[in-house]
Amino acid sequence: MTKTVLxxxxxxxxxxxxxxxxxxxxxxxKEEVAQEPTTPEATEIWEPKPKVVSIDSNKVxxxxxxxxxxxxxxxxISAKDSTPANWTINKDxxxxxxxxxxxxxxKRNFGDVQLHIEWRSPVPVxxxxxxxxxxxxxxxxxxxIQVLDNNDNDTYVNGQVGSLYKQAIPLAKASVPSGxxxxxxxxxxxxxxDAQGLKTKSATITVLHNGVLIQDHFELLGTTEYIGWPxxxxxxxxxxxxxxxxxxSGVSYRNIWVREL
Ligand code: MG
Numbered sequence: 001m002t003k004t005v006l007x008x009x010x011x012x013x014x015x016x017x018x019x020x021x022x023x024x025x026x027x028x029x030k031e032e033v034a035q036e037p038t039t040p041e042a043t044e045i046w047e048p049k050p051k052v053v054s055i056d057s058n059k060v061x062x063x064x065x066x067x068x069x070x071x072x073x074x075x076x077i078s079a080k081d082s083t084p085a086n087w088t089i090n091k092d093x094x095x096x097x098x099x100x101x102x103x104x105x106x107k108r109n110f111g112d113v114q115l116h117i118e119w120r121s122p123v124p125v126x127x128x129x130x131x132x133x134x135x136x137x138x139x140x141x142x143x144x145i146q147v148l149d150n151n152d153n154d155t156y157v158n159g160q161v162g163s164l165y166k167q168a169i170p171l172a173k174a175s176v177p178s179g180x181x182x183x184x185x186x187x188x189x190x191x192x193x194d195a196q197g198l199k200t201k202s203a204t205i206t207v208l209h210n211g212v213l214i215q216d217h218f219e220l221l222g223t224t225e226y227i228g229w230p231x232x233x234x235x236x237x238x239x240x241x242x243x244x245x246x247x248x249s250g251v252s253y254r255n256i257w258v259r260e261l
Contacts, residue, residue, distance in 0.1 A: 060257050064116075067106055067240070068095065068256040079103035079141075079241055087242075094120070094254035097135055097244050104244075105141060109237035112261035113139070115186040121149035122250030123179035129155045133178075135251040136165065136243035139188045140235065144224040144243070145207060145215075147251055151178050162214040164205060165224035174212035181254070183210055189261070191220070193234035 037043050054062045058069075067075045070093025076085035078101070085104040088096045121133035133149035144165040148155070150173060157163065162170035162184075176182055185208040192201035199222075207215035222230025242253060 061259060064257040064259045066257045070254060075106055076104045077107055079105040094252040096252040097249040099249055102244050103241050105239035105241040109239055111190045111237045113188050114259040114261060117256045118181050118183045118254045119147050120181045120252045121178050125149060125178050126248055128153055131247050133249060133251050134245035135249050138241035140190060140238035141241050142223045143220055149178050151175055162209045164218060167221055167224055168215055168218045170214035172212050172214050174209040174214060176210060197234035199232045
């Protein structure tokens with residue numbers, strides 16, 4: 001190859017490369033740069049205003065749907081056969097799992113929600129491991145946040161109190177003593193599926209247990225199965241469900257409300 005040919009090739013390559021190089025798109029031109037604000041008002045936004053939510057004496061937000069206020073189970077049905085829920089209502093404004101009558105679920109279906117729910121394990125304590133005050137709060141009928149009396153009661157950590165059952169170990173164990181009231185505050189974003197039924201976006205869940213962050217925007221892998229791997233069958237909005245574990249539970253619930261997001 002002669003020197004001229006080599007030089008020619010070099011020129012072609014150089015020109016070709018130059019043609020493919022972006023101009024100065026990445027660096028904004030001087031006239032495109034927004035002027036640096038010089039007053040505090042220039043960076044203030046006044047509209048639209050966020051909606052106003054007031055909080056009542058029971059700390060329930062005004063835009064919440066109250067699912068249980070201590071008086072009746074009107075918002076709930078048996079998960080087994082859709083008959084009226086028949087868990088026990090107590091004089092203190094709570095309800096207790098009616099052992100072996102089955103799970104109860106809301107009549108309403110929900111997608112993305114903020115959920116507040118309080119629960120209490122019974123005293124004196126009975127049994128141990130997964131059999132001590134086992135219940136659960138299911139989002140969309142499929143995704144269980146474990147309820148369990150774990151005080152001086154070890155079990156597998158991905159099934160302990162505050163776990164996303166068999167999927168996510170809680171970041172902390174923040175239980176109050178047995179017999180006292182716990183609170184779960186949950187932010188749940190539902191999974192999304194395409195027209196073919198394939199999951200395009202995982203559900204995410206954040207849980208505070210008595211104000212302590214125990215699940216931090218966890219991406220659910222699918223349903224929380226007792227036996228087997230998580231499943232991802234397409235679904236839409238679905239009920240919130242409370243678990244009757246099928247043995248002695250004694251778990252009570254109160255102050256349940258939800259805000260649709
Ligand atoms: Mg459970």
